[in-house]
Amino acid sequence: MAIGTSAGERTDAARRRARTVPDLSAAVVQGVVALLAVGPSPLLLGTLYVAAVTGPLVRIDVESHRLPNRLVLPGYPVALTGIVTNSMLAGAPPTTAVAIGAAWFLFFLILSVGGGMGMGDVKLAGLLGLCLGSIGVAPAVAGLAVAFLFGGVAGILVLVRRVGGTQSRIPFGPFLLAGFWVALALAPTLAVPTP
Template sequence: MTAALVLACAVLGLLVGSFLNVVVHRVPAGESVVSPPSACPRCGHRLRVRDNVPVLSWLVLRGRCRDCRAPISARYPLLEAGTAALLALTALELGPVPALPAFLYLACVAVALTAIDLEHHRLPDRIVLPSYVVGAVLLVGAAALQQDWWSLGRAAVGLAALWLLYFGLAVAKPGGMGFGDVKLAGLLGMHLGYLGWAPLVVGAFAAFLVGGLVGVALLATRRAGRTSAIPFGPFMLLGAALGVVVGPELAQGYLHLVGLG
């Protein structure tokens, strides 16, 4: 069952990844993600169906447009393969639980936001805000199936706690933390809180830890200065992933260390 689920999620990730390429390209520009159909930006020819197969088409075409031979960025197959891997790993970690669709959706959102934030230093409301609604509906459905209303209450606390934390940081140091980060924090808090207190706390802490370590490394290698703008969204998303994967184990280890476990 688990192997079939992981494979199905990987295939789903390839298909969704192809659409996310459109999202990453068009949303920052304020364009529609449904029309017009995808076309080569150089010659304007619409992509044929056989040229729109995730990863495989790019390999067959050797990274070039069929019509004008303009290069096609390797970002496209990498994002498709990355989405497939992330959805497969999400299914492998959580298994066939009612909340899995909510976290698969969050994983897709994470891919799009990471790509956009790295390139444009933005976390678009067009992606983040609707994700609150989708995530809430999926988590409410999962809680109803399991009659687990405590997890839903924890999700609400997690949403409020991380939103308030990041809002306080944004107000305390204007320019240091963007309000896009504040909005994303609430979304991540909702999902992490649903899983438990340990994923919530570890996920929140890990974002600052990883972000700090990367910042120090960039300064040490002179790839960034003290005033350089470094997008924090990817670190928030990576921290949330760590909270899901190792949160309970790290929390239990800490409790044992201080003699409370």
Template sequence: MSAVALVPVASLGVLVGLAVPALAGRFTPSPGHPPRPSRPCRWVWLSPAVTGVVFVGLAVALRADPALPVFLAVASVGLVLAVVDLACLRLPDSLVLATALLALGGLSGAALLADDPGRLLGALAGAAVAGAAHVLLALLPGSRLGFGDVKLAAVLGLPLGWLGRDALLAGLLLPHLLHGGLVLGLLAARRVRRDTLLPLGPALLAGAWLAVLLA
């Protein structure tokens, strides 16, 4: 994709990024989950730049793939989910469901457009594998993995499965490497304690994005 063609994609990403904080604010705080404004709000001004980079990265990686609009839509809702999870350690079911419907409906349409139903089957298999793997992780003794994370991982398995086995495997591994590295860094800096709960949703989304870039 040429640099000129990337300009409207980046512009769209910036516009979406401007809307992310307001949309996320509709879901924070919630009863039983007090807000943590010092963390997300300090960086909220970065949202348009981050979204622009995310959109451009997807456009470069997917190029002429008919599912590119689907990936951009999933990324848009995913960024809202990331901000909400950072703010109050929750992944609202309504947003996760919206992401699932966007991914499933969009990928079904892309498969019809490309006359390639096998890729849709791959997407469904990816969701099943990602969901099952995270259910097992959540059931491990001492696991802090919430079922909101499990549901998001399963949804992200749809676009990753669309891209194939390698993207799916990378999307399963990278989030936990990112999250683990962050936790170790924060522990070393004494910014958190061993019992501090940290959101996994942003790492799931970032890892999925990186997996697409590497696919």
């Protein structure tokens, strides 16, 4: 025991360590999925970033219904760097990726107006749409469909089990991320990379 270390500080440190191992393990598995889906391409940058933050984002959203900007926003320049580099190598503009990222962002922004989604969901959706859009239209559509399918099933289960009543809020970030990873795993069968 370190001198001057309180029991609370030791407990917090133990909690952080206990979360780090599963987060790191999941990130490694997701990184392998990304590599298999995208291949050794600059497009891998965005998906590897998402792999690194998936565990913490899911945990934080489930615990506090928040998707922190400090985890989501840095993904944009990382993903865009990979997308632009890939476009330069391919000799074609990154129109599809940018259009799909913007479409996901705007779609979730519209949903947020009625209170159905938070701004964290909006920002995360834009990033995930950008990354999936860089791979192709089909993976992007699949990611969105799977996210809403999983979220819808969870919503029905909450209503059926009467957990929290009809006003219960369900964090949508984990479903967005699940949709992203399912679509990415299926990407080799759905599409080829688009500039």
